[in-house]
Amino acid sequence: MKRRDFIEKTAASTALLSLGLPLTSFTSSETKHLTILHTNDVHSYIDPFPADHPRNPNMGGVVRRAALIESIRKENPNVLLLDAGDIFQGTPYFNYYGGELEFKLMSMMQYDASTIGNHDFDNGVEGLYAQMSHAKFEFLSANYDFKNTVMDGFAKPYKIFNKNGIKVGVFGLGIELNGLVDKAMYKETVYNNPVEAAQDMVRILKKEQKCDLLICLSHLGYKYKDEPNKICDLKLAELTQDIDLIIGGHTHTFLDKPTVIKNLVGKEVLVNQAGCYGINLGRIDFYLDNNKELASKGTSIIV
Incomplete structure (x- = not known):
């Protein structure tokens, strides 16, 4: 219990590394700047990898991620912090606390929203529900x-955030649970077509609510080489319109920068994913001018 108390008290510490990226600002003082930070498939990795780990020595860890997030917030207060699912399952922390610790730490880091991954059902739909009181952020699934x-x-299904006058619509999409999760775990949860759900979200958020920026939190997976017809983030981008950014999860895909895809009407969509286990923190910076024209740049930061 002492270790648990220590982790909860130090997770949001800002006394550690200052690792923010310098930004090149637009010359116009009228330009609005929004920073999107994101994680996915953290899988209950609270501690950093050990120093002797063969692939990820000293990488990750909640304390370092919290310090990095805090340093970026000091650089630009207009930040949305998002997660693309699979918060649960992967270390003894989940086995012991059932997700309580993960949700408390994310709340301390001031996450704004997350979607729901297939492993978030690993203690059943009742187990997910039992931890909801510990989450001070939104869960989104359309x-x-x-x-x-x-x-x-x-x-x-969605949440609208207003950051420095930028109206941001965020919605979530989950992967088909049948075949991935035992029916006894998700029970009467119904999976609906994600492309159709995304189209509904676009209609509401772009057409009706007039959002300046649309973000999809997806746990569909980046792409599937062996299943070319399976819906994934790249296909979702191609089959829809008016989505500006798809933040992905499920496939543990490490991207150095976002992939740019042409959507249904030939406009560019950014698709990004930050790997897994909290090793990377994804970052996308959007700039909105007086005509509400968007410019962006993105990267992944090693935590």
Whole structure:
């Protein structure tokens, strides 16, 4: 319990590394700047990898991620911090605390929203529900219907954030659970077509709510070489319109910078994913001018 108390008290410490990236600002003082920070598939990795780890020595860890996030917030206060699912499962922290610690630490880091991954059902839909009181951020899923489960009302299809006058619509999409998760774990949760759900979100957020920026938190996976017809982030980008950024998860894909895809009407969509286990923190910077024209740049930062 002493270790648990220490982790919870130090996770949001800002006394560690200052690792923010310098930004080149637009010359116009009218330009608005929004920074999107994101993680995915952290899988209960609270501590950094050990120094003798063959692939990821000393990488990751909640304390260092918290310090990095804090340093970026000092650089630009207009930040959205998002997660693309699979918060649970992977270390004894989950086995012992059932997700309580993960949600508390994310709340201390002031995450704004997360979608729900397949491993977030590993203690069943009841296990996910049991931890919801520890999460001080939104859970977003536009294609999981929880109405006949205990999770009914605890996940919203979308959330609108206003950052420095930029109206940002964020919605979530989850992967098909059948075949990945035992039916007994997700029970009456209904999976709906993610492309159709995304189109509904675009209609609401872009057409009706007039959002300046649309972000999809996706746990569909980046792409599937062996299953070319399976829906994934790249296909979602191609089959829809008006989504500016897809933040992905599930496939543990490490991208140095976002992939740029042409959407249904030939406009560019950014698709990004930050690997897994909290090793990287994804960062996308958007700039909005007086005509609400967007410019962006993105990278992944090693934590």
